[in-house]
Amino acid sequence: MKVYLDKNFSPVDEDKAVMAKVIPEDGSAPYFVAVKKEAKSIEVKDWRTDAETRLKRKLDAFFKKMNDRIAGFLSTSPAWSDIPEAFWGEVGLEMQDIVGAELYSVALNSAQRLGSQLPLTYNWELVNNRALEFINNYWYREVGYITGTSRQTVQDSLTAFYEQGLTRQELEDRLVKFGDIRAEQIAVTEVTRASAEGERAIVDELAVEGVTMVEVWMTNEDEKVCDICGDRDGKEEGDGWGREDGPPAHVNCRCWVNHYLPGYDWTQ
Numbered sequence: 001m002k003v004y005l006d007k008n009f010s011p012v013d014e015d016k017a018v019m020a021k022v023i024p025e026d027g028s029a030p031y032f033v034a035v036k037k038e039a040k041s042i043e044v045k046d047w048r049t050d051a052e053t054r055l056k057r058k059l060d061a062f063f064k065k066m067n068d069r070i071a072g073f074l075s076t077s078p079a080w081s082d083i084p085e086a087f088w089g090e091v092g093l094e095m096q097d098i099v100g101a102e103l104y105s106v107a108l109n110s111a112q113r114l115g116s117q118l119p120l121t122y123n124w125e126l127v128n129n130r131a132l133e134f135i136n137n138y139w140y141r142e143v144g145y146i147t148g149t150s151r152q153t154v155q156d157s158l159t160a161f162y163e164q165g166l167t168r169q170e171l172e173d174r175l176v177k178f179g180d181i182r183a184e185q186i187a188v189t190e191v192t193r194a195s196a197e198g199e200r201a202i203v204d205e206l207a208v209e210g211v212t213m214v215e216v217w218m219t220n221e222d223e224k225v226c227d228i229c230g231d232r233d234g235k236e237e238g239d240g241w242g243r244e245d246g247p248p249a250h251v252n253c254r255c256w257v258n259h260y261l262p263g264y265d266w267t268q
């Protein structure tokens with residue numbers, strides 16, 4: 001069986017010895033050895049908190065700037081037409097760049113962390129391309145959706161300004177509150193997604209070469225875990241869930257995936 005990602009790679013004896021441990025030569029059924037779940041959970045939590053905090057800080061600054069600009073556009077009788085249409089295109093592009101770069105680095109970091117634990121040689125460039133492809137396909141589309149929600153919120157707030165007789169301050173406070181909630185949601189949800197997709201970038205490259213890893217859904221196992229995620233905890237892909245289900249399973253989902261390599265003892 002071909003197991004190396006790098007097409008030009010010719011395994012030296014040392015690699016062959018590792019591979020012998022990974023895939024049983026007699027073709028017997030592969031066995032699974034669980035990751036030390038507790039140890040890995042702590043490590044994942046620390047790493048994720050850092051990434052979330054970093055992204056949240058950037059998003060806070062982004063939404064603050066966006067709201068300041070909107071407040072600057074609004075006249076004494078604020079109207080939707082006060083805000084130039086081009087403004088929405090600009091904020092969309094800005095968010096694409098700021099958050100896209102951060103999510104790309106989360107995905108790569110995640111891929112690297114899994115890759116560094118594998119007894120396999122793989123082509124980093126291909127993994128990198130997959131991570132980039134994910135950002136391009138997913139995030140740039142998602143930004144359109146987020147910008148659309150922001151527009152809608154501004155429109156709704158303007159309606160409320162007249163219909164509910166909000167003060168100018170109350171109008172601006174609404175927008176600030178929206179930004180705060182969105183920043184938190186995007187940071188948590190998208191770090192979850194980018195980490196899972198980062199690991200999958202490696203997993204998919206290995207699959208091309210005939211090495212199949214098994215994906216397992218992991219939760220924090222605390223009181224915040226919802227029923228959807230709780231039911232999936234510790235279950236392999238295909239056992240009640242598929243990649244299209246996440247993680248994230250929902251907004252603010254903090255789950256992640258672990259990958260098992262059949263026949264390799266991670267505890268060694």
Ligand SMILES: [Zn+2]
Nearest residue numbers: 229253254255
């Ligand atoms: Zn979850």
